[in-house]
Amino acid sequence: MSWHITDDLMDAYLSGGLDPARAMSVDAHLGGCPDCRAAVPYEEDWLRDSWQRLEAEVLSPRPSPMERLLRTCGVPQHMARLLTATPTMSGAWVAGVVAALTFAVLAARESATFLPMFLAVAPILPLAGIALAYGPRVDPVHEMLAATPLSGARLLLIRATGTLAVAVVLAAGASPLLPAPAWLSAAWLMPSLATTSCCLLLSSRLPVPVSALTTGGLWLLGVAAVGGATGDLLAAFGLAAQIGYGCAALLMSLRLYSKVTA
Structure with missing residues (x-):
């Protein structure tokens, strides 16, 4: 890898503050860079919060115009x-x-x-x-x-x-x-x-x-x-x-x- 995720970028990624395009870029980089992937903290609270945000975004039905x-x-x-x-x-x-x-x-x-x-x-x-x-x-x-x-x-x-x-x-x-x-x-x-x-x-x-x-x-x-x-x-x-x-x-x-x- 010619570059690695900076601390500021990693913090924004972990807090969910990145826009979709940059977040997808970080995801792609993490998939191929063991060093950056190792910097991602494996904390149960963070992992649970991440899955809850994902579940709310994917599983929650979007309200119809009438609703x-x-x-x-x-x-x-x-x-x-x-x-x-x-x-x-x-x-x-x-x-x-x-x-x-x-x-x-x-x-x-x-x-x-x-x-x-x-x-x-x-x-x-x-x-x-x-x-x-x-x-x-x-x-x-x-x-x-x-x-x-x-x-x-x-x-x-x-x-x-x-x-x-x-x-x-x-x-x-x-x-x-x-x-x-x-x-x-x-x-x-x-x-x-x-x-x-x-x-x-x-x-x-x-x-x-x-x-x-x-x-x-x-x-x-x-x-x-x-x-x-x-x-x-x-x-x-x-x-x-x-x-x-x-x-x-x-x-x-x-x-x-x-x-x-x-």
């Missing part, structure tokens, strides 16, 4: 990672929600008679997400999470809340594009809360996908039945109905809370 956004908004790190690991937070589900809302908005703008379609579809979008948010068949980390204190109803509730929030934000962004008054454009919100609460409550007795399918089917049948009986497809979204949805959502949410905290 960083949630943490910026004040969500705890473990909760942000749990929410972003939800299968329904994937791009495919979000793209499906956007596509459904886009179709409903375009149909409503083409003809006001299609406005009830948007109001009926928006509340069942969170149900589709909830059906894919929890369970061994849809969640790749289900078995791992099943051994944690957050497993079961609490995990489902957390993930369902995240799914509902995404669906509500997307639907709220589409609502102003509807050819309708502001109050009518937002008439889907209370039904969304009510159907989501009903789905979560049923999931304590039925599989989550079955609960979501049952709730969604009953909602669509109810809208069609009210519309057929009154001759007005918007009758299911009037003031009296909104009060009923709000009361039902509140009662079911309280029941859910008692089950989770029991």
Whole structure:
């Protein structure tokens, strides 16, 4: 070897203060120079710290953009990672929600008679997400999470809340594009809360996908039945109905809370 590592350079290397290029150069030199390699102290503390730094750099997953956004908004790190690991937070589900809302908005703008379609579809979008948010068949980390204190109803509730929030934000962004008054454009919100609460409550007795399918089917049948009986497809979204949805959502949410905290 024509040169050897100086003391200052060795100290910077051992403390982890070198930039990647210089650190790789020192590594390469140490591999071929027994004299410099002998100068590296074999201390258990230093070796353990080096491996810990390496493990943290290699094994720790990098936070996704969504996880960083949630943490910026004040969500705890473990909760942000749990929410972003939800299968329904994937791009495919979000793209499906956007596509459904886009179709409903375009149909409503083409003809006001299609406005009830948007109001009926928006509340069942969170149900589709909830059906894919929890369970061994849809969640790749289900078995791992099943051994944690957050497993079961609490995990489902957390993930369902995240799914509902995404669906509500997307639907709220589409609502102003509807050819309708502001109050009518937002008439889907209370039904969304009510159907989501009903789905979560049923999931304590039925599989989550079955609960979501049952709730969604009953909602669509109810809208069609009210519309057929009154001759007005918007009758299911009037003031009296909104009060009923709000009361039902509140009662079911309280029941859910008692089950989770029991």
